[in-house]
Amino acid sequence: MNFNSLNWGELSPEIFLAEYWQKKPLLIKQAFSNFQDPISADELAGLAMENEIESRIVSCDSQGNWQVDHGPFSDFSQYGASHWTLLVQAVNNWSRATHALITPFNFIPRWRIDDVMVSFSTPNGGVGRHLDQYDVFILQGSGKRRWQVGAPNSELTTLLPHPDLKQVSAFTPIIDEITQAGDLLYIPPNHPHNGVSIENSVNFSIGFQAPSNQELWSSFADKLIDNNSGEQRFSDPDRVPSDSSFAITENDMQQLKAFMLQQLEQSDLFEDFIGQHLTQSHHALEILVPVNEIDAAKLHDILSEPEILFMPVSGLKAAIIHDTNSTLFINGESFKLEKQTLELAELLAQQKPLSTEQVKTFSGCLKNVQLLTSVLNKGYWYIE
Incomplete structure (x- = not known):
């Protein structure tokens, strides 16, 4: 239907x-x-x-x-x-x-x-x-x-x-x-x-999916820890004498808040986090990792078969963030893109089956071959 x-x-x-x-x-x-x-x-x-x-x-x-x-x-x-x-x-x-x-x-x-x-x-x-x-x-x-x-x-x-x-x-x-x-x-x-x-x-x-503030902050904290990106220490070189040694002033709080928010303002870090977080499946997937790894030579052999279809695993989450350096996200993993890989990446993000003839149009570019074999070897796409 x-x-x-x-x-x-x-x-x-x-x-x-x-x-x-x-x-x-x-x-x-x-x-x-x-x-x-x-x-x-x-x-x-x-x-x-x-x-x-x-x-x-x-x-x-x-x-x-x-x-x-x-x-x-x-x-x-x-x-x-x-x-x-x-x-x-x-x-x-x-x-x-x-x-x-x-x-x-x-x-x-x-x-x-x-x-x-x-x-x-x-x-x-x-x-x-x-x-x-x-x-x-x-x-x-x-x-x-x-x-x-x-x-x-x-x-x-x-x-x-x-x-x-x-x-x-x-x-x-x-x-x-x-x-x-x-x-x-x-x-x-x-x-x-x-x-x-x-x-x-x-x-x-x-x-x-409607992530809560708690979920986003918790996952972002995990991202900082995984990347060792949150090790910078708070500093206050412009501090003036305090009127009360036991007070946390409004200015202190604003500086601490700004210090914490600096991480969110790092575009590359935040985009990588949010793309991974929002494409991570919350439920089991039928990941189909090939028995033998597919390299460029193997892909060339596969493309000699006329009726091959390259299929996405059902239920995958995928997205692209377009920026100075665009990134494809599939199931919580990121794939950095270049100008020549963008068209293939958009087809992968849309999860459209690809025919042999379609894949052949991309196979002349090594970057495209690397992107396609990567998603195949991770089991996100498979050959039918």
């Missing part, structure tokens, strides 16, 4: 960003016509049996007791025919067809997207009323589900019906609709919501 286009109706990406993004929820009926699940419930269950894939089952019995079980799972029969939901994180890292669901949202930079979580719910299955700290598009697959979404409300009470399950108290919905295959629900951060399956149903949640 082609997921390249989204039926906006009277809306557009520009109107959506101006009026809805991080402001209010939105339901677009039949955003995708004739929608078909890119992954079946059986295939999803198969992924939940794998050790490296994060999964959980949330269930609720007739007495209202909630239970959370974490995968991997070997059997689902104990859960019965209703009142439970299987949730699998980062399915797009293992299913290329599921990863294609990200394409319609390219009007938002790819670095903002975290993963595509897929859930299978039996009748009356759900995870309860809750809210998230990030934006999410929830695409209804097969089956039907009732969704209720409320407005932010500081008076909501946090509930913990299970140690691994955070819910909120009842809210007044501003959206209360039954979704069917192809319907798209957008929920901004801190908007309480609740989805209850009416019948066996599948949902695809395109979640966005």
Whole structure:
């Protein structure tokens, strides 16, 4: 199925960003016509049996007791025919067809997207009323589900019906609709919501990453330590006599703040940090490192085959920062670019399959060969 286009109706990406993004929820009926699940419930269950894939089952019995079980799972029969939901994180890292669901949202930079979580719910299955700290598009697959979404409300009470399950108290919905295959629900951060399956149903949640200040500062500190870039000592050569030996003055604090912020003003250091941080996958990837390293000679031999495709690993995060010296970032690693490698790097960042003929157009340049063999040997791209 082609997921390249989204039926906006009277809306557009520009109107959506101006009026809805991080402001209010939105339901677009039949955003995708004739929608078909890119992954079946059986295939999803198969992924939940794998050790490296994060999964959980949330269930609720007739007495209202909630239970959370974490995968991997070997059997689902104990859960019965209703009142439970299987949730699998980062399915797009293992299913290329599921990863294609990200394409319609390219009007938002790819670095903002975290993963595509897929859930299978039996009748009356759900995870309860809750809210998230990030934006999410929830695409209804097969089956039907009732969704209720409320407005932010500081008076909501946090509930913990299970140690691994955070819910909120009842809210007044501003959206209360039954979704069917192809319907798209957008929920901004801190908007309480609740989805209850009416019948066996599948949902695809395109979640966005929203790093906290704490996460960014902590990761930046790690970057300074790794690079030994934070060893400069505070100095104050223009100090004047203090009126009080036990006071930290406003001037002291401003100088210390400026001293700390100097690191952020180092463009090369900050750009390298932010590119690596924002392209680092938060979930396992199916990295495909070749058995034998690919060098220029090996690549030349590969290109003698006419039907070869160079493919990106599904779910990769990639980005380019353009500056005096542009840099390509893939899965938290940086690749310095030059003018002659920029075109290839942009194709790699877009994660488009490359044919033999396309790669041949770049193979006459040693720098391009080095870039391509590097991403192949790291297992980020592979030969199909």
